[in-house]
Amino acid sequence: MTVDALTYGPRIRAARERRGLKQRPLAVASGLSQPVLHRLEAAERTATVPELIRIAAALGTTLGDLTGHSPVRDRLVFAARTNDDAAAEEMKERLAYYLEMDAYFDELGYSATT
Incomplete structure (x- = not known):
């Protein structure tokens, strides 16, 4: 699956903000560091599929919702x-x-x- 970081970075941020979360609590819940989460949201780093799945699970959403592709x-x-x-x-x-x-x-x- 090819997913553009410019697409999912803002989607991660929007989903996090809809849930009223700051980056640090989401990072902890997903098992990532806050700097990594920041770089993912800013599309400065490409996420792995397992990272996206962990973020989606921590946000209570799906991989397809974060990537826009399902x-x-x-x-x-x-x-x-x-x-x-x-x-x-x-x-x-x-x-x-x-x-x-x-x-x-x-x-x-x-x-x-x-």
Whole structure:
């Protein structure tokens, strides 16, 4: 997966700010140093996929939300019968999260069946 740091840096910052977090608490929660997080947000450093996944998990979002690219979401077909749009959206987000994690583990060579 090729992702432009100029795209995800501002997305990380925006997601962090939406949650009312400073860089240091997010860095601690994601297992990164604050200077590394700062350089990622400023697009001065390219993140690894594992770093992006840890940041996404610490922010309670998905890799696709941070990078703006999600082949899983691009292919996701979602159908739910409900009158509650919020519940349907939550189901969609959870499904996408698990499918993205599954795709990531496939890329690493891990299989859920072995």
